[in-house]
Amino acid sequence: xxxxxxxxxxxxxxxxxxxxxxxxxxxxxxxxxxxxxxxxxxxxxxxxxxxxxxxxxxxxxxxxxxxxxxxxxxxxxxxxxxxxxxxxxxxxxxxxxxxxxxxxxxxxxxxxxxxxxxxxxxxxxxxxxxxxxxxxxxxxxxxxxxxxxxxxxxxxxxxxxxxxxxxxxxxxxxxxxxxxxxxxxxxxxxxxxxxxxxxxxxxxxxxxxxxxxxxxxxxxxxxxxxxxxxxxxxxxxxxxxxxxxxxxxxxxxxxxxxxxxxxxxxxxxxxxxxxxxxxxxxxxxxxxxxxxxxxxxxxxxxxxxxxxxxxxxxxxxxxxxxxxxxxxxxxxxxxxxxxxxxxxxxxxxxxxxxxxxxxxxxxxxxxxxxxxxxxxxxxxxxxxxxxxxx
Amino acid sequence: xxxxxxxxxxxxxxxxxxxxxxxxxxxxxxxxxxxxxxxxxxxxxxxxxxxxxxxxxxxxxxxxxxxxxxxxxxxxxxxxxxxxxxxxxxxxxxxxxxxxxxxxxxxxxxxxxxxxxxxxxxxxxxxxxxxxxxxxxxxxxxxxxxxxxxxxxxxxxxxxxxxxxxxxxxxxxxxxxxxxxxxxxxxxxxxxxxxxxxxxxxxxxxxxxxxxxxxxxxx
Numbered sequence: 207x208x209x210x211x212x213x214x215x216x217x218x219x220x221x222x223x224x225x226x227x228x229x230x231x232x233x234x235x236x237x238x239x240x241x242x243x244x245x246x247x248x249x250x251x252x253x254x255x256x257x258x259x260x261x262x263x264x265x266x267x268x269x270x271x272x273x274x275x276x277x278x279x280x281x282x283x284x285x286x287x288x289x290x291x292x293x294x295x296x297x298x299x300x301x302x303x304x305x306x307x308x309x310x311x312x313x314x315x316x317x318x319x320x321x322x323x324x325x326x327x328x329x330x331x332x333x334x335x336x337x338x339x340x341x342x343x344x345x346x347x348x349x350x351x352x353x354x355x356x357x358x359x360x361x362x363x364x365x366x367x368x369x370x371x372x373x374x375x376x377x378x379x380x381x382x383x384x385x386x387x388x389x390x391x392x393x394x395x396x397x398x399x400x401x402x403x404x405x406x407x408x409x410x411x412x413x414x415x416x417x418x419x420x421x422x423x424x425x426x427x428x429x430x431x432x433x434x435x436x437x438x439x440x441x442x443x444x445x446x447x448x449x450x451x452x453x454x455x456x457x458x459x460x461x462x463x464x465x466x467x468x469x470x471x472x473x474x475x476x477x478x479x480x481x482x483x484x485x486x487x488x489x490x491x492x493x494x495x496x497x498x499x500x501x502x503x504x505x506x507x508x509x510x511x512x513x514x515x516x517x518x519x520x521x522x523x524x525x526x527x528x529x530x531x532x533x534x535x536x537x538x539x540x541x542x543x544x545x546x547x548x549x550x551x552x553x554x555x556x557x558x559x560x561x562x563x564x565x566x567x568x569x570x571x572x573x574x575x576x577x578x579x580x581x582x583x584x585x586x587x588x589x590x591x592x593x594x595x596x
Numbered sequence: 597x598x599x600x601x602x603x604x605x606x607x608x609x610x611x612x613x614x615x616x617x618x619x620x621x622x623x624x625x626x627x628x629x630x631x632x633x634x635x636x637x638x639x640x641x642x643x644x645x646x647x648x649x650x651x652x653x654x655x656x657x658x659x660x661x662x663x664x665x666x667x668x669x670x671x672x673x674x675x676x677x678x679x680x681x682x683x684x685x686x687x688x689x690x691x692x693x694x695x696x697x698x699x700x701x702x703x704x705x706x707x708x709x710x711x712x713x714x715x716x717x718x719x720x721x722x723x724x725x726x727x728x729x730x731x732x733x734x735x736x737x738x739x740x741x742x743x744x745x746x747x748x749x750x751x752x753x754x755x756x757x758x759x760x761x762x763x764x765x766x767x768x769x770x771x772x773x774x775x776x777x778x779x780x781x782x783x784x785x786x787x788x789x790x791x792x793x794x795x796x797x798x799x800x801x802x803x804x805x806x807x808x809x810x811x812x813x814x815x
Contacts (some may be wrong), residue, residue, distance in 0.1 A: 521725060
């Protein structure tokens with residue numbers, strides 16, 4: 207594995223979150239080996255082949271040392287190694303019919319030569335590859351247990367359930383800790399990115415934006431070509447400010463701050479007023495409201511006249527949000543909207559009415575020649591009744 | 597008096613104001629200096645940026661408006677810092693202007709601030725509206741001392757937020773220009789009063805008030 211190889215900038219060597227589980231699995235291996243050795247000491251005089259029992263224990267001790275060395279290093283924690291571990295463990299179990307007398311084997315009073323030592327490989331498989339593999343390793347060991355004994359009874363079936371259960375539970379613990387470590391890392395990375403963005407925003411605010419604002423003001427006063435440069439500086443100032451303003455990020459619950467979204471629509475002709483606190487709405491609804499606002503502003507730019515300015519106001523009333531778009535342009539003569547609808551021209555009014563109706567909201571328009579146009583949208587907030595009841 | 601940590605901006609604004617007949621008593625580059633110099637210079641209007649490095653302008657505004665009765669603070673800041681602007685007017689600033697405003701707008705705003713009017717941009721009206729609604733929605737703050745807007749004040753504030761001038765609002769609501777200005781001022785005054793009460797209550801609850809008599813003083 208390359209975990210230790212290429213540390214990311216500033217982040218120390220990535221730690222395997224399952225390391226404590228691996229240590230526990232190794233400890234279990236050593237303890238069960240000691241137990242198996244004890245069992246051999248007690249029964250050695252009664253075995254069919256005592257020398258083979260000692261050979262088997264020796265083999266188990268060597269293998270325990272091998273897996274201890276392997277599993278304690280992140281590089282050794284591979285599925286291939288745990289499968290090899292499974293093969294060795296089960297092969298050792300198969301020595302039991304040669305060590306034990308046929309009566310011992312059939313009686314169930316004397317344990318197999320490997321005893322509980324074989325649970326170690328189940329734990330290793332589970333920690334390495336999760337609950338499915340853990341349960342699978344448990345099932346394989348239990349199958350050999352039946353095969354070696356040559357019969358089926360309640361004791362062996364209890365072993366089956368315990369082996370499969372241990373594999374499943376430990377596997378679940380391992381994958382859970384892996385997942386939460388991943389999430390934590392993601393969160394830390396996101397936090398670092400946000401902090402960096404804010405630092406950048408502050409520094410841009412303190413330098414570039416101040417200068418642009420100054421250029422914009424002085425240039426406008428000087429007039430002529432300088433005024434044109436001032437206008438360009440002003441546009442860049444607004445674009446840059448929108449770029450560095452944070453807050454329009456989609457949260458985990460699928461909501462987004464509509465206020466932050468609308469603030470990005472501000473230009474030197476459009477002023478956007480929103481509450482200081484976030485106006486959280488589902489992404490789809492916020493997107494639609496932003497789209498309607500854009501449509502209204504496009505309409506202002508196309509029809510309200512070259513000098514027209516526009517204002518966008520967002521209000522959060524709890525159970526509904528109110529969005530107003532007003533301009534000081536030429537306005538619409540009385541009857542023009544109805545006339546357009548009658549003639550079948552899909553005017554902006556019809557389009558906006560349809561979009562707002564689709565959100566379950568209402569829209570009102572006020573206009574007079576020379577007095578601009580004012581739209582007011584009221585849209586209910588989804589799930590508002592729950593919030594009110596609480 | 598002009599407070600801004602950016603020398604080019606500070607001197608530029610001071611020169612603009614000087615050229616148009618204002619007397620610039622002093623300038624300052626950070627919040628601590630602003631409080632110190634304002635206390636001795638006692639200007640009628642402090643023109644203040646909020647982005648002053650380590651110490652925020654909000655605390656300076658609180659100290660200046662809290663101790664100097666004759667001094668009003670007009671915030672001149674980039675439109676990006678919405679939360680800061682709201683905190684600034686709650687702390688006692690009597691108006692807010694974006695830095696990209698023209699010299700004419702700036703001069704007019706300083707003149708109106710000196711005269712005691714509240715200088716509202718549509719953006720500030722939206723923030724203040726939002727703040728009243730936030731307070732009304734929070735059960736913890738819902739008590740008898742909570743300031744609320746009258747229907748008329750809400751109406752006026754909404755129109756300001758939609759970009760109407762005081763004169764246009766007066767025409768639309770059939771009110772005098774003066775009445776409209778008073779409504780706007782009143783929305784700000786109530787917010788600042790509430791903020792002071794909240795701070796005092798917080799100080800007493802958390803034992804920050806050194807004077808034991810203060811606990812018996814009615815709020």
